[in-house]
Each structure stands twice: as structure tokens, then as C-alpha cells.
Amino acid sequence: MSDFNDRLALAAKCIADTDYIVVGAGAGLSAAAGLDYSGPKFKKEFADYISRYGFPDLYSSSFYEFPTEEERWARWARHIDYARFRPEAFPLYKELFTLVKDKNYFVITTNVDAQFRKAGFNPDKIFEVQGDYGMMQCAVGCHPTLYSDKETVRQILQNSHDLTVDKKYIPTCPVCGGNMDVHVRKNRYFVQDSEWEKAAQRYEDFITEYAENKRVVLIELGIGFNTPTIIRFPFEQITYHNPKATLIRLNSEYPDGPKETASRTIAFTENMSDVIQNLISKQS
Numbered sequence: 001m002s003d004f005n006d007r008l009a010l011a012a013k014c015i016a017d018t019d020y021i022v023v024g025a026g027a028g029l030s031a032a033a034g035l036d037y038s039g040p041k042f043k044k045e046f047a048d049y050i051s052r053y054g055f056p057d058l059y060s061s062s063f064y065e066f067p068t069e070e071e072r073w074a075r076w077a078r079h080i081d082y083a084r085f086r087p088e089a090f091p092l093y094k095e096l097f098t099l100v101k102d103k104n105y106f107v108i109t110t111n112v113d114a115q116f117r118k119a120g121f122n123p124d125k126i127f128e129v130q131g132d133y134g135m136m137q138c139a140v141g142c143h144p145t146l147y148s149d150k151e152t153v154r155q156i157l158q159n160s161h162d163l164t165v166d167k168k169y170i171p172t173c174p175v176c177g178g179n180m181d182v183h184v185r186k187n188r189y190f191v192q193d194s195e196w197e198k199a200a201q202r203y204e205d206f207i208t209e210y211a212e213n214k215r216v217v218l219i220e221l222g223i224g225f226n227t228p229t230i231i232r233f234p235f236e237q238i239t240y241h242n243p244k245a246t247l248i249r250l251n252s253e254y255p256d257g258p259k260e261t262a263s264r265t266i267a268f269t270e271n272m273s274d275v276i277q278n279l280i281s282k283q284s
């Protein structure tokens with residue numbers, strides 16, 4: 001990997017020379033931005049859960065099989081409030097917006113924390129593939145409708161005691177009367193409603209029109225090998241098939257890609273905010 005300043009200069013030139021940018025983001029971006037999944041903020045916020053259940057991090061705590069809906073929703077309410085409702089836009093997301101806002105851009109993300117919308121990105125130019133903590137759905141997807149969970153979460157947080165809550169605060173499906181679940185893809189019941197389908201189509205249209213044969217820059221941030229088939233591998237394939245495409249990969253752990261696209265990949269393992277701020281400063 002070449003010198004940091006050389007890579008910055010090259011990345012800045014590629015961005016300056018293109019009208020089209022595709023941003024792809026995974027959990028590593030929100031972690032770098034300040035969403036603490038396993039560090040001191042998580043340990044403080046979830047101290048009671050950690051001491052009772054030994055949860056090592058926020059992500060794995062969401063897969064714990066609680067015996068009751070009351071306990072399951074009490075934990076989700078804490079989780080959703082912590083990761084989705086309480087944080088304002090993180091500075092790193094705002095910096096990313098500053099970098100791309102004057103381009104024709106599109107965002108695809110596996111993150112479910114709504115940070116792109118909070119930071120000012122056009123909602124019509126965001127595809128949140130894996131859902132949104134701020135919405136809920138029928139737990140078995142009996143009908144393709146999403147509902148805000150903001151009030152549900154607020155009520156549960158206000159009325160929780162000893163890591164559970166009274167049954168009357170637990171949401172039920174308005175159609176089948178069964179359980180509700182947070183709108184995050186974790187099983188085959190994930191609901192893809194009409195808005196999800198429209199966003200998927202807008203993303204496909206953008207890729208077809210601008211990314212497959214025009215001079216395009218793909219900026220990939222914090223995507224590892226949890227779900228690489230959604231963004232990481234497709235971005236590598238676009239770069240491979242389009243000789244006018246450049247992939248800028250920000251990834252502290254997994255910067256390397258296939259050797260076939262190495263000459264048009266600019267990888268950064270450095271601090272994401274440093275990289276973005278440097279690229280912004282080279283724009284002016």
C-alpha cells in the first residue's frame with residue numbers, strides 16, 4: 001500500500017473527476033462514527049443486562065432467546081433507543097455528506113440506525129437493505145406493512161422494571177394478533193414493503209445508468225465479511241467490469257480485494273474521519 005498522502009491525492013482526483021458516486025456502508029462506519037457496540041458506552045448502558053446475561057456486545061445481545069415477549073421487548077426498547085432514537089447525526093456521517101452532496105450520489109447500507117437520513121442525505125437516494133430499528137413489523141410477516149415503534153419504545157422504557165415490562169405495553173400484530181418484531185433482517189420473515197421495493201429499484205436503476213459504464217467512484221466504508229454479498233462483492237464486480245470505475249475502500253481490518261481490481265482500488269486502513277476530512281479539504 002502506497003503512502004497515505006499519495007492515496008489521498010489519487011482518491012481526491014478520482015472524486016473530482018466524476019459526477020457519480022455510490023456510497024456503500026456497513027457496521028464499521030457506525031462503529032467508527034461513535035455507535036459503541038461493545039466498549040465503555042455499551043457496558044455502562046447495558047450493565048444490568050451484562051451482569052445478568054453476560055452479553056459481550058450489543059449485536060449478539062439481540063439474538064438472545066428470552067422466555068417472554070415482555071423481557072424480549074424490554075431489551076429491544078433499550079437497544080433501539082440507544083442505537084436509533086437517542087443519537088443525533090454523528091459527525092463522521094455529516095462529513096461524508098459534505099464530501100458527496102454536490103455529486104449525483106446514491107447510498108446503499110446494511111446499517112439500520114438511520115444515520116444517513118439524520119446526516120442530511122436525500123431519503124430518496126438511500127437504500128437501507130436490512131431495515132430500520134425505528135420500524136416494526138409482524139413477527140411472521142403476515143402482511144407487508146411497517147409501523148413506527150417510537151411510541152412503543154418510549155412507553156416500554158418508561159415502564160420497565162427489573163429488565164421486563166407489563167404485558168399491556170407489548171405490541172401485537174393488528175392483522176393476525178401475533179407478536180411484533182423490530183424491522184431488522186434476521187430471519188425469513190423480514191418484510192420488504194412497497195417503500196423498500198421502491199428503494200431497491202432506485203438503487204438498481206442508479207447502478208445500471210451510472211455505475212456500470214460511466215466514470216464512477218464507489219466509496220465503501222466499514223464492510224467486512226458478515227454480509228459481503230450485499231455491498232462488498234457487488235462493488236468489486238462493478239469495479240471489475242467497468243474500466244472507468246474506481247473503488248475507494250475504507251476498512252481498518254479488511255482493506256484487500258481481488259488482485260484483478262487492485263489497480264483501481266484505493267484502500268485506506270487509516271482513521272475514517274481523517275480520510276474523509278482530508279478528501280474534503282482537497283475539494284476546496
Ligand SMILES: [Zn+2]
Nearest residue numbers: 138142173176
Ligand atoms: Zn401478523
